[in-house]
Amino acid sequence: MRFSNCGSENPVGAKFCKDCGAKLSQRCPNCGHESSPADKFCNECGSSLASALEMPPDGTQRAVSAPIGGRTG
Numbered sequence: 001m002r003f004s005n006c007g008s009e010n011p012v013g014a015k016f017c018k019d020c021g022a023k024l025s026q027r028c029p030n031c032g033h034e035s036s037p038a039d040k041f042c043n044e045c046g047s048s049l050a051s052a053l054e055m056p057p058d059g060t061q062r063a064v065s066a067p068i069g070g071r072t073g
Helices: 050-054
Strands: none
Touching: none
């Protein structure tokens, strides 16, 4: 299986890329189904996987803050 992130050839069933260490699957935030990192939608329930890619590996969510009114300092 060729990983689209780095182009490395990985064995079927591998959980992490042998060259770059990236996770080779992602969980659907709606149903928990495992999908390929290249998938944009879950092939089990159809939910968007975009938010699954933004989640840290431990599954916790982190708040993202942005400056109000466009100011940075």
